[in-house]
Amino acid sequence: MNVPENLKYTSDHEWVSVEGDIATVGVTDHAQGELTDVVFIELPEKGRHVEAGEAVAVVESVKAASEIYSPVTGSVTEGNSVAESDPALVNSDPYGDGWIFRVRIEDASELEDLIDADAYTDLIS
Template sequence: MRYYTKDHEWIEVDGTTATVGVTDYAQGQLGDVVFVELPESGRQLEAGKEAAVVESVKAASEVYAPVSGTVTEANGALTDDPSLVNSAPEGDGWFFRLTLSSAAELEGLMDEAAYKAFVATL
């Protein structure tokens, strides 16, 4: 199942493992991504707090953790090719994976239909 935040992150959950990235809307607002700073494996993340940084030709922006958990993997491909955030934001351009601390935190996130409705109001 995939969920979305009002900060334009997506999270795809499979059991207790989740993959996190930014939405197509977010990458469009950022412009051409030139650098990403990813969280290290083992780092404890707290829902709503900074997890990563993405720098584009326009600005630097934070990527927030949609839920709390422990980082299990960062997407090393972004280090070599940060433009994956632009070309495949909701696929190969994912940022990190984590083990969920509490699945209950997912209840505060939007499904795809709710996210699309939210973006339409911006």
């Protein structure tokens, strides 16, 4: 199972990459493997204000819909429209082209609630 060391994780199987005050969010390799066959992504609107832990996107496979939660409070700067038109990217490249949305972080201290790669690996093993 691929769990990159340089990312942060949530117990809901999102990964978070932080650059400056922007958090990029996607679903982990483990999560895409459990979902399989992602066929639809519902993205949050640009500019939407979201709270940490709020459901902001939906990733759907043939069998089930899964909500994706924002790991931090802030405003949505972008949704991945490429993945929206090609949802299979979430399966083929979950940490790259299959990212879901970006949020401008308001309170960096919330990042301390995220877990590191070792802790996430423990969680899924």
